[in-house]
Amino acid sequence: MTDDCIFCSIVAGDIPSRTVYESEDVLAFLDANPLAPGHTLVIPKTHHERLNDLGDGLAGEVLGTLNALVPVVENAADAPASTVAFNNGPEAGQEVPHVHGHIVPRFEDDGGGPIHAVAGARPDLSEEELDDIAERIRNGN
Ligand code: 5GP
Ligand code: ZN
Numbered sequence: 269m270t271d272d273c274i275f276c277s278i279v280a281g282d283i284p285s286r287t288v289y290e291s292e293d294v295l296a297f298l299d300a301n302p303l304a305p306g307h308t309l310v311i312p313k314t315h316h317e318r319l320n321d322l323g324d325g326l327a328g329e330v331l332g333t334l335n336a337l338v339p340v341v342e343n344a345a346d347a348p349a350s351t352v353a354f355n356n357g358p359e360a361g362q363e364v365p366h367v368h369g370h371i372v373p374r375f376e377d378d379g380g381g382p383i384h385a386v387a388g389a390r391p392d393l394s395e396e397e398l399d400d401i402a403e404r405i406r407n408g409n
Contacts, residue, residue: 270315275366279313288341293326294333299370304378306345308371310334317365319356334369347373353383361386 270276277283278297285297288308299307310333312326322330334352342350351372355362374380393401 270366273315273366274364275309275311275368276315279311289333289337291329291333293329296333296337303380304345304347304373304375306341306347306371306373308337308341310337310369310371312367316367318362319354319367322367330367330369334371338371341371342373345373347375349374351380351383 274283278285279295285300287295287297289296289310293313294310295313296308296310299309310330312322312330314326316322316326319327338350338352342348351374352369353372354367354369358365372380
């Protein structure tokens with residue numbers, strides 16, 4: 269629990285939310301400023317800023333909950349598809365520094381875009397640069 273974290277306050281019951289699912293470790297509730305009807309956030313109950321701050325067990329709980337809720341949310345919103353995503357860090361648009369996965373119901377002609385639209389202009393990478401970044405990811409550096 270972090271005192272000045274909105275999502276910790278929701279977990280503590282100090283700020284109301286429209287909870288749609290709860291387990292020992294995970295909470296899911298409607299986004300207060302939804303991008304679509306049924307826009308749902310899935311969070312660990314403990315405070316961690318980024319996805320990569322979660323231990324394997326909690327990451328599995330959060331991702332498993334997202335996976336289970338996607339069809340339920342789509343069905344409730346009568347949506348044929350959804351975008352499921354994390355803004356992981358402020359440069360990626362994360363405003364609330366408590367890990368949360370978004371489930372955004374999507375509709376044909378809803379005016380939105382694919383995940384590919386989030387990062388701006390595509391870099392023109394050489395074969396060498398592609399080999400280099402692949403190597404660095406493989407080696408974890
Ligand atoms: P982010 O940009 O950090 O990935 O998304 C944060 C999300 O949290 C936003 O979509 C925003 O609408 C939602 N949000 C911010 N404050 C509250 C709140 O107090 N209650 C709920 N239910 N959602 C919130
Ligand atoms: Zn928090």
